[in-house]
Amino acid sequence: MKKGFIDAVVGLQWGDEGKGKNIDELLSHGVYAGVARFQGGANAGHSLKIGDINFVGHIVPSGCLHKKMELYIGNGVVVDAPSLISEMAQLKSLGFDVSSRLYISNRAKLVSYLHPFLDMADEHMRGKSGTKVGTTSRGIGPAYSDVRARRSLLVGDILLPDFEQKVSTLVEFHENILNVYRDKYGFEIPEQKIKEAKEKWQNAVKEMKKLQICDLSFLIQQRLKAGKNILAEGAQAVMLDVDFGDYPNVTSSNTLPANVCLGLGVPHTVLRDIYGVMKAYTTKVGGGSFPARIEDEILEKAFQKAGNEFGATTGRPRMCGWIDLFALRHAIGLSGANKIFINKADICLSDKVKVVTGYKSEGKNLKEFPLYLNQVTSATREEIPGWGDANHGVKDKKKVSKELASYLNYIKNKLKDLNVKIISVGTGKDREDFFNWDK
Ligand code: IMO
Numbered sequence: 001m002k003k004g005f006i007d008a009v010v011g012l013q014w015g016d017e018g019k020g021k022n023i024d025e026l027l028s029h030g031v032y033a034g035v036a037r038f039q040g041g042a043n044a045g046h047s048l049k050i051g052d053i054n055f056v057g058h059i060v061p062s063g064c065l066h067k068k069m070e071l072y073i074g075n076g077v078v079v080d081a082p083s084l085i086s087e088m089a090q091l092k093s094l095g096f097d098v099s100s101r102l103y104i105s106n107r108a109k110l111v112s113y114l115h116p117f118l119d120m121a122d123e124h125m126r127g128k129s130g131t132k133v134g135t136t137s138r139g140i141g142p143a144y145s146d147v148r149a150r151r152s153l154l155v156g157d158i159l160l161p162d163f164e165q166k167v168s169t170l171v172e173f174h175e176n177i178l179n180v181y182r183d184k185y186g187f188e189i190p191e192q193k194i195k196e197a198k199e200k201w202q203n204a205v206k207e208m209k210k211l212q213i214c215d216l217s218f219l220i221q222q223r224l225k226a227g228k229n230i231l232a233e234g235a236q237a238v239m240l241d242v243d244f245g246d247y248p249n250v251t252s253s254n255t256l257p258a259n260v261c262l263g264l265g266v267p268h269t270v271l272r273d274i275y276g277v278m279k280a281y282t283t284k285v286g287g288g289s290f291p292a293r294i295e296d297e298i299l300e301k302a303f304q305k306a307g308n309e310f311g312a313t314t315g316r317p318r319m320c321g322w323i324d325l326f327a328l329r330h331a332i333g334l335s336g337a338n339k340i341f342i343n344k345a346d347i348c349l350s351d352k353v354k355v356v357t358g359y360k361s362e363g364k365n366l367k368e369f370p371l372y373l374n375q376v377t378s379a380t381r382e383e384i385p386g387w388g389d390a391n392h393g394v395k396d397k398k399k400v401s402k403e404l405a406s407y408l409n410y411i412k413n414k415l416k417d418l419n420v421k422i423i424s425v426g427t428g429k430d431r432e433d434f435f436n437w438d439k
C-alpha cells in the first residue's frame with residue numbers, strides 16, 4: 001500500500017487569517033483521516049461555522065465537526081487542561097463527542113494553573129517600560145519557558161504515581177517567581193483567584209486521565225504506514241514565529257511548517273503540500289510595529305466592523321492594515337507555502353487598496369526583512385482599484401468582479417517567482433462562501 005503523507009496549513013500573516021474555515025474546506029474532500037495540532041496552545045482561536053453551528057476551537061483540532069476525523073494533539077503543544085475539557089463538553093452538547101477520536105501525545109506539555117498568572121505578571125512588568133507583547137494571557141510564554149528549562153509537567157505524567165509530587169515542585173517554583181513579581185513590581189493576584197484556578201485545573205486534569213494519552217509519534221507513523229493522510233493545523237502564523245517573527249512581539253513556539261516534524265514526531269520526508277492562509281488585507285493584535293496599518297482611523301474601524309476583527313480568544317479589537325506583500329514574501333519564503341487561500345476578499349471598504357510592496361529604513365529600500373520591524377520608517381505602497389462589496393458570497397470564478405479579479409492577478413504576479421497558486425478565495429463566513437481560482 002502507498003504510504004500516507006502530511007500536508008500543513010500555516011498562517012502567512014499575524015494570525016486570524018481564517019485558518020479554521022480553510023481547514024474545514026480541506027477536510028471535506030476525503031483526503032485526510034486526521035487533523036493534528038503541533039505547536040501553540042489555547043492562544044489560538046479557530047472559528048468554525050457549519051450551518052447554524054458556530055464553534056471556536058482553542059485547543060481541540062479543527063476537524064472536530066467532521067464526525068469520522070481523528071484529532072491529534074502533538075508533543076509540541078502546551079495543553080491547557082481546563083480549556084480542553086470545556087471545549088470537549090461544548091462539542092458534546094453540540095452533538096460531537098470527540099473523546100473516542102482524540103489522541104494526545106504523552107509528551108505534550110501541561111500548562112499549569114499558575115502559568116497564566118506568570119504570563120500576566122510578565123506583561124505587567126513589561127508594561128512599566130511600555131513594551132508589552134500583548135499576549136493572550138493563556139500562559140504560553142511561561143509554559144514554553146518551562147519546557148526549555150526542563151521542568152514542565154508532561155501530559156503523560158498525569159498517569160504516573162509521582163504526578164502530585166511533580167506538581168508541588170513546579171508550583172513551589174512558580175510561587176517563588178510570583179513573589180518576586182509581587183515584591184519587585186507590585187503585581188499581586190488575589191488568593192481567591194488562585195484557589196479557583198487551582199480547583200478548575202485539578203478537576204480538568206482528573207478528567208484528562210480518561211482521555212487517550214499515547215505515544216502519538218508512534219500512532220501517527222502507523223497511520224501513515226497504513227496509507228492514511230494527515231493535515232497538520234498551524235496555529236498563530238509565520239509573523240508570530242519565535243525565531244522569524246518580529247521578536248519579541250511573537251508567540252513562544254515555532255509556527256513554521258518545519259516544526260510539524262518536531263511537534264508531532266515524524267520525519268521531514270512525510271511532508272507534502274504547505275497551504276498558506278492570508279486575508280485580502282492584514283490584521284494584527286498585540287504589541288510591535290505594523291508598517292501596513294491603515295492610517296485613516298475611521299477606515300480602520302470600518303474594517304474591524306465589516307470583518308468582525310475582534311479576537312476569538314481575547315475579544316480585543318485587531319489593528320487593520322492593507323495587504324503587505326513584503327511581509328508575505330518573507331512568510332512564503334520561510335514556510336514554503338505552495339498553495340494559497342485568500343480569505344475575506346468580499347471585504348473592501350475603499351475605492352483604492354494601498355498595497356504595501358516594500359519597506360524603507362531611513363530612506364533606503366530594504367531587500368531583506370529587518371531584524372526589528374520598528375526599524376522600518378516607511379512603507380512603499382501601490383494603489384489598486386477597490387471592488388466594494390460586489391463579491392460577497394460569490395462562489396463562481398466567472399462571477400467575480402473585474403476589480404477583484406485584477407487584484408488577485410496582481411498578487412499572483414507579484415509572487416510569481418515564489419511559485420504559489422492561489423487555490424481558493426473566501427467571500428463570506430459560511431463554509432460554502434468561496435470560489436476556486438488557480439486550478
Ligand atoms: P490564531 O491561531 C492572532 C499573538 C498575541 C500576542 C502574541 C503573543 O487564532 O491565528 P501569546 O499568548 O501567544 O504569548 O501572545 O501572539 N497571538 C495571536 N494573534 N491569532 C492567534 O492565533 C494568536 N495567538 C497568539 O496577540 O501578540
Ligand code: MG
Pocket residue numbers: 015016043044045046311312313
Ligand atoms: Mg486568533
